[in-house]
Structure formats: C-alpha cells, structure tokens
Amino acid sequence: MVAPIQENLVSKNKAYASSFTEGHLALPPAKKYAVLTCMDARIDPAAAYGINLGDAHVIRNAGASAKDALRSLVISEQLLGTEEILLIKHTGCGMLTFKNEDAVGILRKNLGEEATGQLEAFKGDFQPFPDLDQGVKDDVEYLKGSKLIREKIKISGWVYEVETGKVRSVV
C-alpha cells in the first residue's frame, strides 16, 4: 500500500510531467544566482521570489543558515558559475523560538542519551537565532568573511513576511 503522502507525489507529478516542456534546460543556473532561504512550509520560493525554472539554485534548510549552506554555496559558485547570493530569512521562523539547550533537552527526553551523542554530526548546534534582522546580518557577514566565497560575489540579505507575502531588504 502506498501512503497518502506518496500517492500525492505520484499523482500530482503525473499531471505535472504530462505538460512538462522544460527538458532542454542546462545544468548551470541561467541567471547565475543562488537563493538561500528557510525550509518553512509557508514559503514557495519560485512564486514568492520570482524564480523561473532553470534560473537559480535554491538552497533551503532550517532557518536559512549560511553555515549549513556553505558546501552548497561553494559548489554553486565554484563549479556552476553563480555570481550572486540572495539570503532570505522570514518572520515567524521556528529558529527564533528556542535555544540550543531546549532542543537538546527535547531530544534527550524523546530519544535518549545514545541519540544525543550523535548530535556531533552537526556539532550539537541547531543554529537558532534570537533576532531576525540581526540573524540576516550575521549570516551575510559570515559569507562575506568566508575565504571560500570570492569577494566579487554579490551577497544581499532579506526578510520574507509569511503574514503578507512581502520581502523587505535588510542588508
């Protein structure tokens, strides 16, 4: 038996593929940029940020963490020719609502000591941030300071408002 979530993927994809006409697109992003944003379910980057298919890399993780995205951004820039990064965090982000010790406490309770020992995989850092605009500035700073990202790469920071669908410039 196929689970409903998987059924949804198969049936919706069948409809999508039946009218698909973009099989000719090249691997490197046509507009040479990368967008880094949050995994949050309320964000549709293609629609909300105006990204046409084939135009940009889209990297998403919990909180739009620049540190977490570094490997992907280096590949995007060094191997696939992108020259600009839009870093977009958002209002109502889950990462604004807890501290590392809270998350570790929940894991210890739910999964036991053995599991929390495996947090080393990401250095035990869930990367929460207490202030939205400061979080955007800090992550842009992190990327500008990294020797793995060339100085000529344009990096800007933004906030997306899940309540209104609007983006605003931060840095």
Place this chain on the structure above:
Amino acid sequence: MVAPIQENLVSKNKAYASSFTEGHLALPPAKKYAVLTCMDARIDPAAAYGINLGDAHVIRNAGASAKDALRSLVISEQLLGTEEILLIKHTGCGMLTFKNEDAVGILRKNLGEEATGQLEAFKGDFQPFPDLDQGVKDDVEYLKGSKLIREKIKISGWVYEVETGKVRSVV
C-alpha cells in the same frame, strides 16, 4: 543602484504579495512531511512534487544530501511534528560529475591554499556520488540508521528526471 537580480526579486515579489491570501497558515507543516531534494535550478518542488503552501518542509542542498540535511530533518521531526520524509535526487545532477579531489583542486587553483584550509567547515567533503540510484539508497539508509530520526518515521527514496519532469520510486 539595485542589481537586476535584486530588482527581479522586488518586482516579482510585489506582484506575488498583491494577491497573497495565505497569511493565516500555521508554522508546523499541515501534512506533516518533509521533502529533501537538490538545489538544482531545474527543479520546482512545489509544482513538480505537488506541494501546496503550508503542507511540507522543503529542504534543498547540493545533491539532496541526507548528511547535510540532518540538522534540518531533526528540527522538522522533533520540534515541528513531521512524520514522513521524501528524499528525491535527480538525473543530470552535478554531484554525479566530479570527485572530492577534483573540487578541492579547483578551489586550490581559484582561491589558494588559505581558502582550502577552511574546507574543514564541512570536513572537506563535497559529498559527490557516482551512481544516482545507489546514492538514493545510501542516503535513505543513512537516515534509517541514524538514532536522531525515530524508527516510526516513514522514509522513501525517489528520482526526479529533469528531462521529462517525471518522478520514479527507488526505495
């Protein structure tokens, strides 16, 4: 002067926000699942995988790497209540085309020795994989083997074909 990429974000977003009616959506994904897929510019997860706004977390990185996504997946499951993961890699992925030593060589040439010293940030591992279906299986296995992901979480592996727009089940 605003760069064209940023101009595009601002103007397209303005149009999006002007007809936005989804400001009521809750933080936890309504359908309690997470999709992990590649950052590749040729993938539009919402459209191709049938994800409605608010329904699922969408995590994207170079190659749809499970290891890279672990922090986000733990947050998705433990703090935001998701119960199923769809892991979807794709044909024509850049991660199929090089080896770690190739990438390090390119970085050394472009950025110098000082920069390659910073690769420690992601343990010098770009996480390429030589075989697509095996890569899907390995990453599903990695998640099933992690003590940070509960056994009750459903995990399935898929391939998206950038040439046809179709998904197919792998594991």
